[in-house]
Amino acid sequence: MTTPRHEDFIIEARWMVPIEPAGIILENHAIFIQKGRIADIFAIDIGRARHPDMARVQLPHHVLMPGLVNTHAHTAMSLLRGIADDLPLMRWLREAIWPRESKHVSDSFVYEGTLLGGAEMLRGGITCVNDLYFYPDASARAYDALGMRAQVGMTVIDFPTPYASDVDDYLRKGLAARDAWVDSSRIGFFFAPHAPYTVSDASLERIRDLAEQLDANIHIHLHETANEISDAIQRDGIRPLARLQALGLLGPNLSIAHAVHMTDNELRTLADARVGVAHNPTSNMKLASGIAPVARMVATGIHVGLGTDGAASNNRLDMFQEMRHAALLAKVSTGDAAVLPAHQVLRMATLDGAHILGLQDQIGSIEIGKFADLCAISVNNAFHQPYFDPASHLIYVVGREEVTDVWVDGIRRVQDGTLLHPHNKELMRISGMWQNSLKA
Template sequence: MPSHAPPGTPLDVELLIEARWVLPMSEGLPTLDDHAVAIDAGRLLGPWPIEEARRRVRARRVLALGHHALLPGLVNAHNHAGMSLMRGFADDLPLMTWLNEHIWPAEAAHVNPRFVADGTRLAIAEMLRSGTTTFADMYLAPEAVAEVVAQAGIRTQLCTPLIDFPTPWAADFGTGLERTRALVERYRDHPLIELAFGPHAPYTVGDDSLRRLLEARERLDLPVQMHVHETADEVEQGLAKHGKRPLQRLFEAGLLGERFQAVHVTQVDDTDLAMLRETGTQVIHCPQSNLKLASGFCPVERLRRAGVNVALGTDGAASNNDLDMIDELRSAALLAKGVSGDAAALPAIEALAMATRDGAHALGLGDRIGQLRDGFEADLIAVDLQAVNTLPVHHPASAIVYAMNSRQVSHSWVAGRPRLVDGILCDSDVEALTRMAMEQQRAMAATSQSGEAQ
């Protein structure tokens, strides 16, 4: 879409947003004071200095945000949205105990398409309220998730759950691949939904399944997202069973590359680092979940210095326990400094890049979202920095990462459609969500008590 009209001929646009600061998050472009962007037909125009913007466009509506920062909508690159209904269900446990003795039995007892749809609705409301406009989801009943996403108007990479044992979604790995193909056909042209393969982890996917995954990836041309090197125990088990580290096994299977999204990656030796760098594999960092499950520390600064693209995700609410990317930003920035022993590691603006531009790149959407650039899709948020906890604002990126809380997200748009206005969710019945969550909690509690009684 052109953004430059002949002198004296302003463009007609739907909305002009004037802000105290604009953070475009484009490589090398600084924070801009007193700038504006326009939205028309779901796309961005600008940014320009406010006075120039008023000459360039004739807006049907003007939104003046005199003490706000505008930035791209946040990209939550890894989530299990339906698990929001398991928030706080099994806390303070190591990963494999948490999975084997609590989460997987609870899923067997409770998870069905309605449960997943309800949990996803709750998750989307939380994410939109806290500045996320795109998320990658890896969970059961993806058909139900797709319907909720389409109604909610949030951008999504839907990673279909693939695992070697039966699940409520598919009887086996091959069935999951076929159901993925059907979803691709159904949503191929949807403007907000992208499909990806979501094999669970190397320890739940055998070599034959990896071969079938590679064939299906070549046929359907989809990215792959997978939990990889989440814990030291996972690596040790892989060595014991296969005689090689899980990442090496994935490399030999031909899966690593720019369209492979490795989630967690807390265990990285020199060989791992070389494989990640040379293949261009994406890494998705989930700091709070890794901390809570004592899974380990992703060496973010070491990866970034080697040229590996690192994105940011919350993981699911069952292990985080929130989906607040503003909170995740702060954890990522602080943890990078502590792990590397370098106070200059992952500065605020680079942490924001992880959650915007780099997250979009990791999901294969970097040419459409993640930056405030002319012609990009209008996925953006406004944050109000005039609050006692963020004043004075010497550097907006610093205020957002180190001082702001997500309640200061005032507006959000996805493809130009407002999703949050003055802190109020659009098209979302919060009271109904509250009632639903309480009903699901009571049902899970009753089942747990019944099981304990037996």
């Protein structure tokens, strides 16, 4: 594990979106960062008087905001980007993805795929990711090398893969990886049963009990497609959410990905149980899975975060794209242009995402005492003008290409639009090598 080197310094920004308090923009403000955390927030002139000799980063044409939180990703699948487009979910999995995974997935595949995808995310302002895939220790090593914050899934499926032979093997390997990273301040672990259609009742009950014993979170794909639900009713006699409820899995330590096809009663069930939802608008569109009822979720009191899903079904790990798609899909699907305004979507991509991961007291907003996970976006471009509302611009105008600087734990990871580690040549080597292998 890498040992971070913290330095005390000040970031001065033309605009700041702190997320909390909600709905406000701070102009000409600064953050004092000390030992990797936010120690103070003040007007720029006050900061200069108070700390005249302190090292400072000046962002005169930028918006500074919390680092983005990606609540659902399969990052190593960056190596499968574009390998199987224009297919519905189950054909995509059975005909294109699962056969290639059975042949190619390994420790090195996951490490290098996660390094590639993690670098893409970090360059685009994503500082924390909830990632579930095989070989969790390889994922953790890649995030540690990048200096990112990550929650890594201990995947469980009821059939063998190159990673594990059975449920016991999945759990044993996942828990061993968790134990190896127990002292990390940036890398955490959660249980990741793939989906109700790939995990039995007995396995889900084991995961429920282990999660309770270890005070760990659970994250699962749920109600992603209409076919998933109709197949479940035919097979089990009940809808997948009702099955999880009967097994005692619903609670604040559970979050679900997608939740596209939900009744009003099911949304109330999620809200009452304080279950969070990872909304993946681009992946849902690309696989024609449907439009999740996010406006109703929010109105019901459910915490909703945003996710990219994997690059094999998106094909970008781009939270600016997810924010824009989330806002626009909610408006067009409800016929209400007022739903999911810009500040609310920014909150979904930061503090609400952190809440789903149980990290709301550590990241997701610019508040004193929290980790200095931050990103800066430049609006010093004629094509971004005129400029009236920073929150509106972040959702509807700029993209990840305008991210100039990123900090995790107060350590700079992107500077002036350049990822500081690893070098682009290394990433190109990784992608080229695996492209040749996967083609063959």
